[in-house]
Every structure is written in structure tokens, then in C-alpha cells.
Amino acid sequence: xxxxxxxxxxxxxxxxxxxxxxxxxxxxxxxxxxxxxxxxxxxxxxxxxxxxxxxxxxxxxxxxxxxxxxxxxxxxxxxxxxxxxxxxxxxxxxxxxxxxxxxxxxxxxxxx
Ligand code: AMP
Numbered sequence: 280x281x282x283x284x285x286x287x288x289x290x291x292x293x294x295x296x297x298x299x300x301x302x303x304x305x306x307x308x309x310x311x312x313x314x315x316x317x318x319x320x321x322x323x324x325x326x327x328x329x330x331x332x333x334x335x336x337x338x339x340x341x342x343x344x345x346x347x348x349x350x351x352x353x354x355x356x357x358x359x360x361x362x363x364x365x366x367x368x369x370x371x372x373x374x375x376x377x378x379x380x381x382x383x384x385x386x387x388x389x390x391x
Pocket of ligand 1 (some may be wrong): 283293294306307308309310311318363364370371372374375
């Protein structure tokens with residue numbers, strides 16, 4: 280499948296992993312929009328939240344819980360923002376569900 284995130288997950292495209300378990304990996308975003316900008320990528324390919332099965336939803340729930348646990352080690356002691364874009368209006372550029380994790384500084388009070 281021609282998916283940049285699948286290629287990162289398989290190792291075809293090198294990208295250091297800050298965290299990995301059987302469900303997902305966390306990498307740094309290549310074009311950071313905050314002092315800390317990470318991406319949480321499920322190992323299973325599905326395009327976005329509208330394509331999740333109930334099993335995928337449970338997986339995403341585990342991802343969110345783990346992100347919360349990892350926050351201090353990711354430099355996010357002051358808080359963080361999670362974003363998952365879907366579709367053209369949201370400017371989703373990679374159709375493999377991912378959660379942006381943003382923080383490490385005071386973020387804008389505007390959502391976009
Ligand atoms: P979105 O626009 O929500 O689909 O987010 C896709 C994100 O993936 C963007 O913030 C990109 O900067 C990021 N990105 C694209 N290619 C890579 C890559 N090879 N390594 C890390 N981040 C990437």
C-alpha cells in the first residue's frame with residue numbers, strides 16, 4: 280500500500296520511534312507546529328475516525344490512555360493538545376489515522 284505512515288511503521292522509511300507497542304508508535308512530526316509535535320500512528324491502516332471498527336475504537340482508546348501516561352516523558356508536563364484530522368476541510372494530508380500530540384509551550388487559544 281502506498282501509505283507513508285505504513286512505510287514508517289514497517290521501517291521502509293526510517294523514523295525514530297519515541298514509543299512503540301503492539302498497537303501503535305509515536306514519532307516526531309517532520310514539520311513541527313509546536314515546540315513538541317508528535318504523531319501517534321496505529322499499526323493497523325485505516326483512513327480516519329469514520330473508518331474505525333469497534334475493535335479499532337478500542338485500540339484508539341488504548342492509544343489515548345497511553346499518550347496520557349507518556350506525557351511527562353514527552354516533555355508535556357504543562358498539558359497538551361490532541362488533534363486528528365479527517366478529510367479535505369480539515370486539511371488531512373495522510374489518509375492513515377493519526378493523532379497529533381502538541382505541546383511543550385503555551386498553544387494558541389484558537390483551535391486552528
Ligand atoms: P495531517 O495533515 O493531519 O494528515 O497530518 C499529517 C502530518 O504528517 C503532517 O503534520 C506532516 O508534517 C506529517 N508527516 C508527513 N510525512 C512525515 C514523515 N515522513 N515523518 C514525520 N511526519 C510526517
